[in-house]
Amino acid sequence: MCGIAGIFHCGTVKPVDPGRVARMCDVLAHRGPDGAGVWSAPGVALGHRRLSIIDIEGSPQPMLSPDERAAIVFNGEIYNYRELRRDLVALGEQFRTDGDTEVILAAWRRWGPDCVRRLDGMFAFAIYDQGERALFLARDRFGVKPLFMAHLADGSLAFASELKGLLAHPLLRREVDPLAIEDYMTWGYVPDHRSILKGVEKLPAAHTLMLRHDSAVPQPRRYWDISFADRHKGSERDLEAELLHRLKLGVSSRMVADVPLGAFLSGGVDSSTVVAMMAEEAREPVRTCSIGFDIASADETSYAERVAELFGTNHAARTVSADQFDAIDAIAGMFDEPFADASALPTWRVCQLARESVTVALSGDGADEALAGYRRQVFHAHEERVRAMIPQALREKALAPLGAAWPKADWLPRPLRFKSTLQSLAGTGPQGYARGLSVTPPEVRLGLYSEALSRQIGNYRGEALLIERMAGAPARSGLDAAQYADLTFWLPGDILTKVDRTSMAVSLEAREPLLDHHLVEFCARLPEGLRVKGGQGKWLLKKAMERYLPKDILYRPKQGFVTPIAEWFRGPLADKARGIAGPSALARTGWFDNARLAAVAEEHIAGRSDHGRLLWQLVMLDRSLARLGITG
Template identity: 75%
Template sequence: MCGIAGIFHCGTAKPVDPLRVERMCDVLAHRGPDGSGVWTAPGVGLGHRRLSIIDLAGSPQPMHAADGGAVIVFNGEIYNYRELRRELERDGAQFRTDGDTEVILAAWQRWGVDCLERLNGMFAFALYDCRTRSLFLARDRFGVKPLFMAHLSDGSLAFASELKGLLAHPLLRREADPLAIEDYLAWGYVPDHRSILKGVEKLPAGHFRLLRHDAPPAAPQRWWQLSFAERHRGKPRDLEAELLHHMREAVTSRMVADVPLGAFLSGGVDSSSVVALMAEASREPVRTCSIGFDVASADETSHAARVAELFGTSHEARRVSADQFGQIDTLAALFDEPFADASALPTWRVCQLAREKVTVALSGDGADEAMAGYRRQVFFAHEERVRALLPAPLRRHVLGPLGQLYPKADWAPRPLRAKATLLALAEDAEHAYARSLAVAGPERRAALYSRDFARRIGGYRAEQPFMETMRSAPARSGLDRAQYADLTFWLPGDILTKVDRTSMAVGLEAREPLLDHRLVSFAAALPERMRVQGGQGKYLLKQAMRRYLPDDILFRPKQGFVTPIADWLRGPLAGQARGIAASAALARTGWFDTIAVSRLAEQHISGRFDNSRILWQLLMLDRSLVRLGITG
């Protein structure tokens, strides 16, 4: 696990200053505290910061192929590198190291671009082929590892693991993209199709770029796509056994490391399943850690402690309280771009806790997206059945007006909160699912914008790319399309970004076994009744894990890693909420109606409405603008 950066000249081969590449890498030192290196040649420079996980002393980077024909900088882990190495050795390849980096070099020289299909892992890498004088940039299937890129005024392409690596380049412009602000206000993060800065791109998950000195920059090309278009046939017992086989393979393959290894344990189904399978495969007690909160309704540490006791793990737990938000500027700095998933704070804290004992930690991320574990997915599956029964005009002209009249009752028991359901049924599936996922709907965002900013974004709405993702999904049902959008839009932009930045900030490698592409592809072909049944998501996963976990862990209501930010913004952080509208950084942009923002804060503090998520978004946006030096 590492940080990479570099510069490549398209259309020419101008010299690259190694000190410039070095500065880009220096700001990524947190990603790789164990070593560094820079290599340059006419028209290209590659830089690397190393966190040693496998072959601790023998795999420095940038790494040259044995014959000197290629050079690579690599961030990630290839879990099947030993099998690939044996296959390549049979074809005559020779290796000088025991790690996975040299295997990628040999795989490129043997199979070219097709080597990507053979890699099972998380990765972002830049490989320069000295013979063809071309640069090969690639990102893993789900976007676990990030890669930012920017075309600069001198004709070069700069790239780095984090935006801060590009910010270290003096030619990078710092002008905000107004469409990214619209995206951020909708989702709470800047999705992978956009960047907060104009001119900066993110290489999409499952894509590569092949660039040459003697040709214009080539666009990214897709090399892998998840499909929901097939369906498994078979008895539930057989599907259950196959799922468990894939899960065991995924977990055990990610337990390979030459450094101490452990796991995050929340006490939920996913992390508990990972810990159970780790304990099954390990001779030593598994090291586990968890984070709780000072608000009882959001605290899961008792469930985590129970699972830890069940499997005899070496467990540690700590709590997060509102007074720890004094480090909000540090939190904003981890992400560079504005990022408002409030669970980033406890995720960062649990990474800090884990790093005290281990260098690698396995997580349960990915199962909700892959196996329909989110409440919104279960609701959406039910709504789709209703949509199939009721004609569109009836839904639009009867349920829509009824939903508009129905009171918004955040305080009421969940069965009485019918407003959102009625409005969702009145819309088409893509609109409804986008609205269920958004932090703030289009009407609410529009009410916050100044007139000038509304003109700048024109007719663009953040939901449009999300809905297009759903419509173009290789899928057979509405639930398929919703899960596909979660896995390709939400997962890389929110969940994986959160885990990558918070873990790398403390020099910890996080691994996501439940995102093994073979496991996810298997889950995508499960019949819907094996994903959602009896009002429960992740049906087959829960059935498969009943041999390991008690029912009150498997079937208790999903709690999620939810920070009690609503309580905090009404209590110890109320002053922070009131100060948002008057913030100098936000005011200088001219993007927002300050009266509308003040009204949000007062409504929330009084308890009349829960505006915590959008207030937190504005607070994190303010801190990011200060860090990026953006004034509008």
């Protein structure tokens, strides 16, 4: 796991200052504290910060091919590198190291851009080929590893693992994209199709980009997609056995490391499944860690301890205060862009705990997206059945006004609020799912914008791309389309971003075995009734794991990390809630109606409404703007 950065001149060949790339890498030192290096040639420079995981002494970067034709900087892990190495040796390739980086170089030499299709892993890398005079950028299938790019005034393209790497370049403009504000207010993060700053892009997941000195920057090319269009044929028993087999392969392939390795263990289905598979594979007790909270309703440590005892793991647990609001600025610094998923706070804490004993930790992320584990997906499948029975014209005519008039019931779980349900049913399936997944609905956020920001945004709405993606998904049903949207939109933008930044902030490598792409492809073809049955998502996974885990672990309600932000803004953070209307970096931008922001804060503090999530969004936006040096 590492940090990478580089500069490449497009349309011409100009000298690149290696020191500038070194400074871009220096701010990424948390991603790679074990080594650093820069390589340059006319028109290009590549930089690297290394966290040593495999072949600790033998694979420094940037790395050159034996003929010095190609140079690579690589962030991630290739889990099938040993198999690829054997294939490449059979084709005549020779190797000087025992790591995966040289395997990517050899694969590039042998197969060119198609090499990415053979890589099983998480990665973002850059290869400069001196023969082709071209720079090749690639990102893994699900977007586990990030890659930011910026077009600069001197005609160059700069790239880095995090936005802060680009911010170290003096030519980067710090001008906010107003459409990114609409995206952020919709989702609570800036999705992968945009960046908070104009001129900055993210290479999309499952895409590559080939740059040449003698041509303009082309569009990225997709090399992989997940399809729900087909269904497995076979008995439930056979599919269950196949699922278990693929789970074991996904976990065992991610246990390769030359440093201490462990797992996050919450006591939920997904992390417990990973630990069960690890315990079966490992020769020594698995190292596990969990975070507990001093609020009983948010604490899952008893479940984690049961699983740890069941598999004889070397378990570490720590109870932390739910009052973690003193870490707001630290979180803003990790993410650079505004990020309002409050579970980032406890995720960072469990990463800190894990790093005390291991350098690599396996997580359970990905199963909810691949196997319909979110309540919203199951609820969407029910809604789609209702939509099929009522013509859309009638739903629009009857349900839309009823939803608008229905009182807001903040105290109920979101899927049970009749207002939200009526508003969702009034639209198409994709529109309804986008509304349910969004953090702040359009009628609320549009009412907060100033006239100036409203003019800049125009008719653009943050839900548009997700709706488009669902409508064009390779899917057979509404459930398929919802899972496709979660895998290609929500997962890279929110979940994987959260885990990458919080783990790398403490120089910990997080691996997601349940996102093995062969496993996910298998899950996408499961009959819908084996993903959701009797209102239970992840049904086949739970059924398969009954031989390993107690039923009260498998079938208890999903909990997840809980952060009491609503209470914070009525107590210790009340002043911060009031402060967003001024004086603050956010207030000075002129993007929002400050009088309305003040009213939102007072309504929440007085207990008349629950605006906790909205206030958290606004506070995190304010802190991110301050970190970026944007104050109006």
